[in-house]
Amino acid sequence: MITLNNFKKKPGARKAKKRVARGVGSGSGKTAGRGENGQQSRSGYSRRYGFEGGQMPLIRKIPKRGFSNYHHRKHFTILNISKLNVFEDGTDITPELLLEKGVISKIEKNGVKILGNGNLEKKLNVFAHKFTETAMKKIQDASGKAEVIK
Numbered sequence: 001m002i003t004l005n006n007f008k009k010k011p012g013a014r015k016a017k018k019r020v021a022r023g024v025g026s027g028s029g030k031t032a033g034r035g036e037n038g039q040q041s042r043s044g045y046s047r048r049y050g051f052e053g054g055q056m057p058l059i060r061k062i063p064k065r066g067f068s069n070y071h072h073r074k075h076f077t078i079l080n081i082s083k084l085n086v087f088e089d090g091t092d093i094t095p096e097l098l099l100e101k102g103v104i105s106k107i108e109k110n111g112v113k114i115l116g117n118g119n120l121e122k123k124l125n126v127f128a129h130k131f132t133e134t135a136m137k138k139i140q141d142a143s144g145k146a147e148v149i150k
Helices: 081-086 095-101 133-141
Strands: 077-080 112-115 125-128 145-148
Touching: 077 081, 081 112, 081 133, 112 125, 112 133, 133 145
Parallel strands: 077 112, 125 145
Antiparallel strands: none
């Protein structure tokens, strides 16, 4: 049985770190595998992402076209209607209550959106920032109330 006090890696699983610049006899002495001169041989050098040795990088060559809505879209915390069955009949469900009970982990910038996946077996009064049509219909079919928060 393996326990923490007798746990060992298999032989050869851990490779010893290459000790560079420890004398000419080490095989990686003097210049430490960096070559003789140039920017890359200096200390503090780090290559920028996409750097192509001074050649015009591919990302700058390709034309930029179109529009991305990613930064302008509305961010909602989404929640399926089936997750609301944990509450008792007649409960007023608000985003704050969902957060408190741990049904959602955070409330996004634009609030909470209720989706219509699953079934609702309880009569609930749901207050959210947005509902899908199916979610609203399922809440009303269960004789509950769906109200949009401004």
